[in-house]
Amino acid sequence: MRYAHTVEQVRAAEDALLARLPEGALMHRAAHGLAYAVLDLLGSAYGRRVLLLVGGGNNGGDALYAGAVLARRGAAVEAWLLGETAHEGGLADLRAAGGRVGWQGRRPDLVVDGITGIGGRPGLRQDAVAALERLAGVPVVAVDTPSGVDVDTGELDGPHVRADVTITFGTHKVAHLVDPAAAACGVVQLVDLGLELPPAEVEALQPDDVAALLPRPSPDAHKYTRGVVGVRAGSEEYPGAGLLSVSGAASGLAGMVRYVGDAGVARRVRDTHPEVVGAGRVQAWVVGSGSGQHAAAELAAALRDDVPTVVDADALAHVVAPLERPAVLTPHAGELAAMLDRERAGIEARPLAHAREAAAAYGCVVLLKGRHTLVAAPDGRTRVTTTGTPWLATAGAGDVLGGLVGALLAAGLDPFDAASVGSWLHGAAATLAGSGGPLVAGQIAGAVPAVVRGLPPVG
Template structure:
């Protein structure tokens, strides 16, 4: 599990550790790990560190100090290191002295700095640390636009990215590798900030941290959540998931939701809706019931809304009246936005909402009144949006997008690390809804079902798209889900 902590928590942990260590020890640990990573990158790129061109972009404070000390370590190994001081009067004195003592060059002339930046084999971005807010300042912004031929390594965080949220309020320096210290920062895992990080390397510097506010599953975590049948299992003990989806206009949504549900671990799928004939023809193992959720018989979870059309309001109302978990997607979310959070009041079973940002805007308008917020604004602040929705509806929220964020009403957040841009295809959300609903029916909590569903869905999409990637259909993603399960179990 990747653990991410906000800046305030990291600062407190650093202060507690520094109080017990000799002065400068923590910075030396960070710089040593940073220099080791840079040395590996240079060796991979050029065969050796000796003779490599390294440019250090050094801002004020400890972030610039980390970069300068790492530059000094590389200079001692024979690299030709030039430090460009963005704020010369605030440069870290110890780091600056160490670099000069190791034979490194120092300049405050930005024309020289830009020339060094463009021809360096490796650039250390120590402009702004985790305490920075907003985009790059005017003096540093040209580096975000300049051409480069070498690797850019961000020190703890790409400059211009908000460490706590991943928001990018202006220009930011895109990294090929980010070396973070002590713990991941939420902004490294969540778009748009995650688009700037490149590969992320974690350096342990000995921080003692509380339970994380934001986590991201890895294969071992996903494997531990997989619902696996035992020797005494039967289809009912494994759970039955009900799917209320599809309409005359969108019959395919029913097929895709059922396709995801059949591969989500539940023992059986019970379908209600207008596409029963098409569903049984394509998936004869599906149980079909006439009418809506109220008369469908016992299930352990409901999926309501994909392609629901004119029947979505009635299906949603009946499902929410049950005492089992309910996943609400697509047209169900539109209806829920019209009804507002009061529609969930008094429910004893949990609710999982799976909006994209357009649906999130309608849900927030239903909860807060007024016009819906702009979807692009919600996408730029994914973490805040997911938390805002979870708090407003007292439900777990899976916010879909380039980074899928899952937030529960208790404050826990999981960020999904899998997926591919090829998932931006019609029907992929229907498959995800069926998959996550099936996981709910096996007994997983909404947080676990949503985060595991997103994880498997992303892996399946990568498998379906192949390498280097090609267009996929939603049904192909559903078909690749067993491969995703096997990949997780095998790990």
């Protein structure tokens, strides 16, 4: 699991560790990790020019000590001081290693962002903004988090650094996983400091976690014990949505799929998926994709069965809060804006806050689709999906996702696990199916078995 802790949690863990270490040991440990990451990025240090943008806090100290390591390896290192003060020990170490304080104006090969640390407020001072403008186009390595982002929420409020690589220490922070700040982090690399950390409310599944959570058939399993998922989706106007929802549900994660809905869609389903059957008892429903004017009736019928339900697309407009049964709501930002009576831009600016708000209001799991999809539980626990590809932004992909999540509900996962595992598999399958290029929604479900086969062995 990749955990994202808050600033308060990190500070407490650092203080506990500092009490057991010699003075300065933790900063030197962080700085050496930063320096070696920069060396990996540059390929070598000798003859390369590195510019440190240095603020007044410990973040600037990390940059200065790392700069000293690079200078000793042969890099030409300069420090542009942007704060009223700078870390004295770091300055002395940089000078002793042959680094210079002050920028002479020559364009560097790489910039190290040490302007503000995890305790900084969102936004940047004008002198920092001006410095970044002069260095536009130079690769940037951020120290811990890109300066100017809101570390605990992933939100942006004003100017900020956009990094190519972020080197973080001890643990990931919320801003590394949650957009829009996560998009400013670039590639995130973690330097282990040996911190003892409490549980985190924001986390991201990794392949080992998905392998452990995924329901697998027992030796004596049959189609009913593996779970039966029902799909109420599609209509005469939108037949493809029903077919794609069934494709996600019929990717092999559950024992049986039932389709209930438009007769024309049912014929297409039988032609494409002859294993899918009609009405009968189910352990979970998927409802809403392409249901159009029938969405309210289909949702009501699904909820009468009192089984876990995935509510998507057209059906979301008919959900009444709070829901009184386990459910996963799967809106995109526009749909969540309508559910919460907000503007879409506000949802996109504060996705974590709004996903959690909706989960609490509706009393169920909310899967907010996006570049980094968020899965929020009513108690505030949140998982972030980091699998996927930009090519996944294609019509019908969400219909497949709903079917995947519904199959996992029917197979026995609780809504939080079903939504987060389903979202992870969906992103991984899209990446595999696209192989770095375009894809269409129908390819995603077909790639799910290969993704499952490629998961690490359990036990």
